[in-house]
Amino acid sequence: MSQHRATRRRVFTAAALSLAVIAPLAACAPGEESADGPVELTFQTWVPNIDTAVEAFNESHDDIHVTVESIAAGPDGGYAKMLSSVTAGNPADLAQVGYDELATFLLNDALADITEYVSDDADKFTDWQWQTGVFNDKVYSVPQASGPVGQFYRKDVFDGLGLAVPTTWDEYYEAAKVIHASDPNKYIAAFASNQAPWILALAQQAGQPWFEAGDDAWNVTIDNPDTIRMAEFWQKLLDEDLVKVEADMSNEWYADIQTGNVASWMSGSWAAAIVSGNAPDTAGLWAAAEMPQWEAGEHVSASWGGGSSVVVLNGSEHPEEAAEFALWLNGTPESASTLTSIGAGWPALKDQSEITALTDDPATFEFFGGQNIWETFAVADANVDRSWQWPPLVDTLYATLTDNVKAAVQNKTPLSGAFEQTQIDMIKAMEDKGIAVAE
Numbered sequence: 001m002s003q004h005r006a007t008r009r010r011v012f013t014a015a016a017l018s019l020a021v022i023a024p025l026a027a028c029a030p031g032e033e034s035a036d037g038p039v040e041l042t043f044q045t046w047v048p049n050i051d052t053a054v055e056a057f058n059e060s061h062d063d064i065h066v067t068v069e070s071i072a073a074g075p076d077g078g079y080a081k082m083l084s085s086v087t088a089g090n091p092a093d094l095a096q097v098g099y100d101e102l103a104t105f106l107l108n109d110a111l112a113d114i115t116e117y118v119s120d121d122a123d124k125f126t127d128w129q130w131q132t133g134v135f136n137d138k139v140y141s142v143p144q145a146s147g148p149v150g151q152f153y154r155k156d157v158f159d160g161l162g163l164a165v166p167t168t169w170d171e172y173y174e175a176a177k178v179i180h181a182s183d184p185n186k187y188i189a190a191f192a193s194n195q196a197p198w199i200l201a202l203a204q205q206a207g208q209p210w211f212e213a214g215d216d217a218w219n220v221t222i223d224n225p226d227t228i229r230m231a232e233f234w235q236k237l238l239d240e241d242l243v244k245v246e247a248d249m250s251n252e253w254y255a256d257i258q259t260g261n262v263a264s265w266m267s268g269s270w271a272a273a274i275v276s277g278n279a280p281d282t283a284g285l286w287a288a289a290e291m292p293q294w295e296a297g298e299h300v301s302a303s304w305g306g307g308s309s310v311v312v313l314n315g316s317e318h319p320e321e322a323a324e325f326a327l328w329l330n331g332t333p334e335s336a337s338t339l340t341s342i343g344a345g346w347p348a349l350k351d352q353s354e355i356t357a358l359t360d361d362p363a364t365f366e367f368f369g370g371q372n373i374w375e376t377f378a379v380a381d382a383n384v385d386r387s388w389q390w391p392p393l394v395d396t397l398y399a400t401l402t403d404n405v406k407a408a409v410q411n412k413t414p415l416s417g418a419f420e421q422t423q424i425d426m427i428k429a430m431e432d433k434g435i436a437v438a439e
Contacts, residue, residue, distance in 0.1 A: 038065040039321045044082060045096035046073040047308075048273070049342040053335045057328055064321050066094075074098055075398060079105075082313065086110045091313040093322045099132040099306030100197075100390040102141055107392050111140040112312040117323035118142055124331050128386050129348040133309055142326040145345025146307035147268030148380035149201045152275055155287040155369060157186070157263040165289040169233060172292045176242040179263055189264050190256070191238060192248040193405045196398035197305040198266065203419075204302035204388050205291055206230035211391040217436035218391060222423040223416075229294075231415040238409065245409055254278050266291065268304035269377040273343025276367040283366065288373040290380055301380040306390060307345055340374070346381045393429055400425040 043054065043066050054066050069092060071078040079101060085091040086108070097105055105111050115138050122130050125143050133141030153165055158175070161182055166172035176188040192198050203210065207226025212219040237243045244262060246252050256262035258279045265271065275286060291301055310326040312319050329335050333354035336347040340357040341364065347355055357364075358374045365372055391397065404418035404425070427437050 038063050039318050041066045041094060041316075041318060041322055041325060042069050042092040043067065043094040043096075043310075043325070044069045044071050044078070044092040046071055046078055047096060047339075047342065047344050048277075050339070050344065052342065053329060053338045056335065056338070057325060061328075064325060066325055074101060075395075079395070083108055083110055086314055089315060091315040093312065093316040093318060094326060095311055095313055096144075096308055097141065097311045098308050099129075099143075099146075100394050102133055102309065102311075103135075103390055103392045104394055105311065106135055106140060110314055112314050112316060112319045112322075113138050113140060114142075114312050114319060114323040114326075115139040117320050118327055121327055121331060124350060125348045126350050128384075129307060132306060132390075133311075141309035141311045142323070142330050143348035144308045144310055144330045145270070145339060145347055146381055146384065147270055147304035147345050148377050148384055149205070149266060149268055149291055149302045149304055150373075150376055150380050151264050151266055151289045151291060152271060153264035153287060153289065154257075154260045154282070154285055156285045157260045165287070166292045167290075168296050169292045169294055173233075173237065173242070176237060177240075180242050183261075185261050187242065187244040187256075187262055189243050189266065190246045190248055190253055190262050191234065191243040191409070192253075193245065193409050194247040194250075194402060196401045198248070199401060199405060201266070201268075201302040201304050202230050202234070203227045204385055205300055206294065209385070209388045211389050212387075213389060214438060217438040218430065219438045220391075220423065220427055220430070222426060223420045227419050228416050231419055235415045238415070249274070258282060260285075268345060269374075269380070270304075270343040270345045272364055272368070272373060276364065284369050286368050287371055288368060288376045290376060299379055299383045300385065301383040302388075303381075303384045306388075307348070346377055391426075391430070392435060393426070393433065396429045397422075397426055400429070 041064060045068060051068050054068050058065050071081055074097065082091065082095045083105070102111070118139055129143035129146055132143060133139055151165065157179065158165060161178050163175050163178060166175050172188070179186050179188045206229060208221060208224040210220065210222045238245070244256070248265065253262065257265065257275065258281065265275070272288070276283070290299060293300060310330060312322040312326065316322050330348060333349065336349050337355045337357040340347055340355060341361055349355065352358055359372070361374070401422050404421045405415065408415050408418040430437050
């Protein structure tokens with residue numbers, strides 16, 4: 001397998017844009033600008049503790065004031081709320097939107113074109129993250145952070161059994177056998193069939209992309225050989241009872257990572273804050289490593305849901321000021337450092353030399369036994385497969401994939417069949433919406 005794949009510029013084909021979109025809405029802002037006061041903006045986000053960064057912006061700007069509106073994470077209802085507010089004509093000015101959802105928001109005419117306000121700052125950001133918000137040469141978002149995936153693991157559990165952290169999937173399988181043999185309640189990991197982005201990250205790292213935008217139609221190859229190989233690997237773990245079937249970030253799962261009954265978690269860099277915040281008594285027992293590789297010596301990675309951006313929603317009366325805030329929040333080293341520490345993800349800034357949290361983050365490093373885990377995720381981020389493209393109807397993809405994988409696990413049918421069925425389901429869903437799919 002090639003370690004790197006050619007970077008492809010995101011495009012929106014005419015076929016993809018053939019969806020009916022919502023008619024442009026009358027401008028309506030949630031707040032009014034007084035004659036002698038700052039422009040008032042509202043920012044919808046689910047990132048915990050992001051208020052710290054927003055307050056720093058407010059303190060340094062007399063002419064703009066941003067109010068945070070905390071909402072459920074996007075897939076848990078936040079996106080639905082954002083889109084319905086745009087439809088109703090009363091949106092927030094800004095919103096947190098994952099890279100994976102940008103195409104869907106654009107198709108729903110929910111994104112303001114901010115090209116004239118932000119294009120001069122494109123060079124501040126890593127190219128691939130910037131390009132996630134560029135469609136047909138227009139800019140619709142400012143990237144915040146990616147979610148490069150690595151292994152968070154209980155070093156005490158691995159060390160106690162004489163195990164090194166797995167560097168290949170073959171080693172992962174062997175470690176899983178040793179861990180479960182040591183205690184029938186212990187597993188190397190949970191199989192989280194509830195978590196479509198996790199499953200997609202495993203597929204992304206495995207090799208061939210699922211979607212590719214052609215000149216006239218989308219190529220859809222969800223059931224490709226690389227994905228089927230990945231599915232068959234996890235099928236073996238399930239068949240031998242070497243992973244625990246449970247939803248991650250559930251109460252049961254939190255209890256399991258606290259006790260070490262689930263000894264690792266394959267997740268994005270932002271998950272460091274999830275682990276430390278929900279298992280504080282395990283401080284010093286954790287470490288982080290790259291994903292296991294299909295071929296020894298490689299460093300192929302993936303990104304959980306791509307990452308996250310800040311957009312200006314259609315209907316804001318203050319798109320210029322909103323874009324200014326989005327650039328400051330994600331494009332200044334001080335803010336990027338704050339965002340890294342609170343678990344927003346891997347910063348999108350190209351020059352990371354002044355992001356102090358990457359080298360001086362005492363609370364995080366102490367929790368991970370003195371390890372600078374950001375060095376691990378720097379390698380992971382550099383090796384994310386850039387050829388992966390997010391399709392329109394990603395919500396349908398997530399729902400369909402989750403349903404099919406859950407059904408396979410519950411009915412004890414092959415996981416490979418879940419991906420074959422998702423291929424069929426997604427082609428039908430896209431064609432039903434008038435999106436051309438290649439034969």
